[in-house]
Amino acid sequence: MIRVVLADDEAMVRAGVKGILQTDPEIEVVAEADNGQAAIDLVARHRPDVAVIDIRMPGVDGLAAAEAICRSTAGTAVIMLTTFSEDAHIAKALRAGAGGFLVKSGDPRELITGVRAVSEGAAYLSPKVAARVISHFGGDRMARADRAKALAAELSPRERQVLALLGSGRSNQEIGRRLHLVEGTVKSYVSTILTRLNVRNRVQAAIIAYEADLIDEPVD
Missing domain, CATH: 3.40.50.2300 (Response regulator)
Structure with missing residues (x-):
């Protein structure tokens, strides 16, 4: 409940x-x-x-x-x-x-x-x-999009998949089911992604996923 x-x-x-x-x-x-x-x-x-x-x-x-x-x-x-x-x-x-x-x-x-x-x-x-x-993260929108895409490009293919699903509001469990990973492995990926993107939480990571146009990126 x-x-x-x-x-x-x-x-x-x-x-x-x-x-x-x-x-x-x-x-x-x-x-x-x-x-x-x-x-x-x-x-x-x-x-x-x-x-x-x-x-x-x-x-x-x-x-x-x-x-x-x-x-x-x-x-x-x-x-x-x-x-x-x-x-x-x-x-x-x-x-x-x-x-x-x-x-x-x-x-x-x-x-x-x-x-x-x-x-x-x-x-x-x-x-x-x-x-x-x-829109409230400052700077030119195209510049932010370019920065987000550059950050995403530094991630591994699997990390990009996790970020795309995270940006879509999926939980660790849902990401694990989608990518055939155990939940502990997903948690490790998420932690690494937050560090590599230099963000504090999943919402900020989700914003980067939106700006980098990852939300609709295929993950299979």
């Missing part, structure tokens, strides 16, 4: 997100919060697998809550809920340690996919938000 704490200051939004999550019998919303401080407290109390947090909330906002949760509760992955008017905050959420980003107006199925992905240690970027995440 994937245990979730949900935080959004709009009751109707919380109800909608909770309703979507509850269509999956393996996901349970264990607590709800209407502000960032309550989210921090509930995560500390319940130790959920995933915290789904709205970026904008009164008092302690979602960004501060995400940073506090990532810093103090290592076993809880964080997904940020965003709107297209909030993309300036996305890079901050990434630096805070968030593992996933979803647009509120996106496909409801992405919510379940994202929660499942981050609960298994994967990164998840909604297709609608991926480009906006990328």
Whole structure:
């Protein structure tokens, strides 16, 4: 069972997100919060697998809550809920340690996919938000793409395959099944990839995969 704490200051939004999550019998919303401080407290109390947090909330906002949760509760992955008017905050959420980003107006199925992905240690970027995440890493877009492709070119063929699947939101287990590798070997590849790309987490690696056009690259 994937245990979730949900935080959004709009009751109707919380109800909608909770309703979507509850269509999956393996996901349970264990607590709800209407502000960032309550989210921090509930995560500390319940130790959920995933915290789904709205970026904008009164008092302690979602960004501060995400940073506090990532810093103090290592076993809880964080997904940020965003709107297209909030993309300036996305890079901050990434630096805070968030593992996933979803647009509120996106496909409801992405919510379940994202929660499942981050609960298994994967990164998840909604297709609608991926480009906006990328846009906040500074510099000319073509220059970033060239840099990403150059970094990817330094990886081995197998590492490129792992990176492509990681960028698609696959967990280590899913990558292992796809590439016929044991999970421990996948973990080793991921660790090596993060080091060689000089990034801190899977989300940043996923961004490079997007920029290098690896997402649709064949892996078989």
